[in-house]
Amino acid sequence: MKSFYITTAIDYANGKPHLGHAYEKVLTDVVARFRRLMGDEVYFLTGIDEHGQKVQQSAGERGITPIELCDEAAVAFKGLCASLDISNDDFIRTTEDRHKKVVRSILQKLFDQGDIYKAEYKGYYSKRAEQFLQEKDRDGNGEWPEIFGEVEEIAESNYFFRLSRHQEWLVEQLKTNKSFIYPRFRAKQVLEFLKEPINDLCISRPRERLEWGIPLPFDEEYVTYVWFDALVNYISAVGYGTDSFEKHWPADFHVIGKDILVPPHAVYWPIMLKAAGIALPKSLLVHGWWLKSGAKMSKSTGTVVDPLDLIDQFGSDAFRYFVTREMNVGQDSEFSQERYMSRYNSDLANDLGNLLSRVLTMVGRNFGGKIPGPRIEESLELELWTLWKDTQKKVLDLYGEFQFHSGLEKTFAFISAINRYAEQRAPWKLAKSEDPEDRKRFETSLYVMTESLRLAVGLLEPVMPNTTDKVYDLLGYTKEADWDRRLLRGDTLVGQEIGEKTILFPKPQMES
Template sequence: MKTFYITTAIDYVNGSPHLGHAYEKVLTDVIARFRRMMGDDVYFLTGTDEHGQKIQQSARAQGVEPQAFVDGIAPQFKEMCARLDISNDDFIRTTEPRHKQVVCNLLQQLYDKGEIYKAEYQGYYSTRQEQFLQEKDRNEDGTWPEIFGEVTEITESNYFFKLGAYQPWLIDYIKSHPDFIIPRYRAKQVLEFLSEPLNDLCISRPKDRLEWGIPLPFDPDFVTYVWFDALTNYYSAVADKPGLWPASFHVIGKDILVPPHAVYWPIMLQAAGLAVPQSILAHGWWSVNGSKMSKSTGNFVEPIEFVDNFGVDALRYFLIREMSVGQDSDFSMDQFLVRYNSELANNLGNLVNRTLNMTNRFATAVVPPAGDPGEPEAALQALWEKTRDEVIPLFEEFQFNVGLERALAFITATNAYIEQRAPWKLGKSEEPADQALLQTSLATMAEALRLGTSLMQAVIPGSVDKIRGVLGYTAGHVWRDELNWDDRLQGNAVAKTCILFPRPEKKA
């Protein structure tokens, strides 16, 4: 089996989960589930980033210790994963001993090699972003962009990592590895960033300014700054698991591609003599109702509350169906309800219940044997083979929204087949030929339902399991074997009904 190690970014625990967190988890979960279905040995990591100045300040504002503060918020992210049916194998917290030890080992190794040095720094610092700034970061009028908040000029000693020494290597690596950054057009963005000389990277903060961090192993008066702490989680989680490193995919938001993941991280690994991840997949941003998400204005989607109202698979489906991986997209209740009603309830849900209802009505709730296929049956089977052979490559290229569209088109065609064959009319006939055709049509409906939904398994796993259950079917261990049209459902007892996607009332 091929090892496939995939990660999300770890979420900063200075606030509750939002739609962007949910999307990244669901997207990564769909990739992980699909790779498992394709036969890979998948290991899926997510987690939380729990150090830094913002957390120290928030903890003080609440009158609690930082550890108690993060212990109160990290479980919200774990709960979100559980509620979204995320199949992660591990959840790492950067406050765990296993992570801290690997970070310290890595820092000591690089310090011993001369890759880390101490120097005095004088310049501008953004507390909000927890980063030093340069003149090029200013607006044209000399002011600082609002994103940086209050900017102060400071002078202090810190430790620096020799980032610039590896700039030529990284440029060559990106140019010679076209799949390192996905979508590929984002590699141009990284190379543009690398067209200017890289400054060495400040990797520490003095303890008198920031206490909440991992102490440097070679100087306990300083703590590790975000890069060697947060980024190292991808490696620290599997450092004791042979065969998993390097990661196959890091799935991240486009805002943290440059410089953290596409510049700092590969250079850190190269300096430490560790392999670079195969690929970094940068996804887009979600807006809500055409505007930036904002809790203060109420323009916000709370994932767990949404799941409570509409079900987990409805949210998973919409997130994957609506966004083209790598591009931005907008979440609106109106568009969600269009997808929910037209595609899930009226199309897929309708097919499920028509199949169950007519099998109960005309075949004593048992899937009958199919006779020789006529032209409509042959056409539907041919469409299935075409759909299957198109969807798998689309999923392999992360075009899940297009793959879902093709799968839904097959469901639509199956509903059209039912209208054409009209089993309710055949059931009224006493002609042997009509009765034989009725049996064939019922068997065809059930098999098409089984097959069509098998393509949605990674996206709406709970619903697919329920559909298999009401068809009296247990899937085998080899997913590709599930994609062949045959008579495996013959003789199965089916349920009377199954309401997967009840019609919701519009909610704000």
């Protein structure tokens, strides 16, 4: 059986983890966890891209070797994954032998086929983007956009990949394969790019200029250029050239930011695979940017937010909830500490945390810490259970369409409905009544509140796995293996002993 194979982009070793890296890891992890819960066998890959001019330069400036710098980066990015409870199955480093062997075998295959040739190149080169530029890359004023940084004119011999010969094929692929790029409107950007003839791709650098790279198998005086190294990680990590490759490939989703859609993932990668006779990935899942005051958060603009600060202060689940709830996949989203605190206090501390606290307190005081069973079912109970049935279906459908922000919105609308039910039933008043019918309502209300809370946090599991497990544990719920069964209303909590009163999401003060 083929696994569900999902990847993040690999992060460049010449930098520290920031909010954008953290979000992409969380988004991919939420998809991976959701698919596992739905019964799929999932293989989830992330990692770092370690070669290139910037790594070599940065290492030299610090007086260390490139591999020492990359080792530091690997520790940092693996640490980010651990701190966010990312459930990746593999972490690829492009300096690993398993990767370098595949890169060299693909290059040799393409060279032998005549898809790679040597030619003299003269043109403009962006050190920041590590790519050659064309006149069409200039802005309306004839200037190089800031994203390219310092641009220099160079002339040298290099090896080129015959990208242009597959342009018509790629255009046809994008027009006919509607699911290749999600969201679909991003495909229009790629087709717009492909309206103009594309140049063949320079895939090498002379070793006299760049030592830190994988040597070309057919000319050891050159190392391979970034994309013929970095992009190949998606197949090298799952055993290209071995029997295990078919179990994973093609990838179901490459999760990437919109800035590396065109041309790397939507032009270079499919054409590289086509030329090498390898199936294309099924889809590219393209997310937007985090903005601060309307500007992209990036190292170059100085608007980076260190995710580790937020994770350390509020916990991984709170961070995972915020970025998943705020970002509509495919669109940009605004980050501010005020928004973060608003979500944390309103949704997590008040709606969810206070509900749990209320349940634990009332069950603990009135029933010896054991959850009572339902005694009656009146209109208030029926309304809540009807809402649950509708919520469960809609949330699962939304998750399946990557609309996690909407799925979370509906889940928390259901949590709000539980709180409304509690206000309407007012069990703290029913506890004082001597009316037998009120006693039934009292017992029923606490059962309904605990059971509906159990159901609600079940829907949070792909996004907030630790919170889900913690609430289950406090409610005395033994987690059933089948997620579908965990989302069914029942009486598994009846008679279970609850845990001590817990503040699920403490309210720290965050400096603005």
